[in-house]
Amino acid sequence: MNAYDSDRILDLIKKNNYVPTNDIKEADCYILNTCHIREKATDKVYHEVGRVKKEFRDKKKPIVLITGCVAQAEGEVLLQKEKYIDGVIGPQSYHEINKVISNLEIKDERINETEFETIAKFDQLDLVHNTNDDISSFLTIQEGCDKFCKFCVVPYTRGPEYSRSPLQIISEAKQLVENGCKEIILLGQNVNAYNFKNKKLSDLLYSLSEIKDLQRIRYTTSHPKDFTEDLIEVHGKCKKLMPLLHLPVQSGSTKILKSMNRNHTVEEYLEVINKLKAKNPSIKFSSDFIIAYPGETENDFDKSLKLMKQVEYINSYSFIFSARPGTPAANLGKIQLEIAKERLSIFQKVADKIKSNYRNGLINSYVKVLFENKARSENKYFGRDEHFNSVIVNSNEDLSGMIKTVQINSCNHNTLFGEVVLNDKPKEYAA
């Protein structure tokens, strides 16, 4: 979502005659768009601002703005501690960025814009053409969260759940497709909680799939509790909807899920997975796990391992629990670091084995790849298959924006390598 927000900030400030630069020394205005989800996010902000300060030691300082969730959570503290920062702008207020910059150009008055103004933000953004011309583009359809998982800062930094109107979304999707986009990834902190006057995510997916030149649709991130029957149904019906779903579970123990306030059991989670598989047998899953959440016993941890083996996630993101200031879980007793590290290592070994078996099993199979751009090396093109695996092929032809059948011939931990099938009529695709 921050990548999307950064692009939209750029679209906004272009209206104020600012242009992006890759050379920090040239900057008149330096905007650091921040994420608060990982540990030490605030320290990184001070470090980055320190870097800018050093660069401009003997020159006129640029306007320095901190945007995003660290600005929202720590705004006043940032302004107090670091005088080099001119303004902080929260993720729901960045439509005000031109006003903030104009004010700073005129008078030396530091600014804190951290109101939750989601409706005004999207109304304002709706007036600015989305100039992103990537083959695969993000599009935010929903923001905020009402779930209040005990470990998470999102409800405090992004505010309550808000869904954009389908009209705004379809119009922006058409802009992206006109710019050359072939794949749209719909974004939301709780994307499947999308609900605009009873129009749900399933309705939106059907409408988007009617945009002729849009080839692929994905959405992330979903909450298991919001997986309604109509949404499960779309996975069997909508051919443009890709068969890889990121469905965070966090733990394989219902006891831990309860203490996290996730509001579902492991059995309910598996029921969603099984229903989706019944609608689309080629669907695969990725997930997030928190290891050593306060109160996690060996038995709870074994249940997470069991779930990992049972679902066979083709990708997973696992981290040792780290407390976010201000969240209820921050007050709970932590598990000893040595034990937590050992559990994480065991967990990641199992996850890696599953991933590597899956990838090796793709060798000699055929996959459909949407090519996004030229890779760094000469005559190599990068794209993704339907399950979002990175694929690289050799080609003398510019493949950007094309969907081609590729025979996979090798892989490493992150990438599949193959050759484009010339007649494009393979015997069978990888399921």
Ligand code: SF4
């Ligand atoms: S559902 Fe996701 S965004 Fe919302 S509180 Fe839980 S982890 Fe955070």
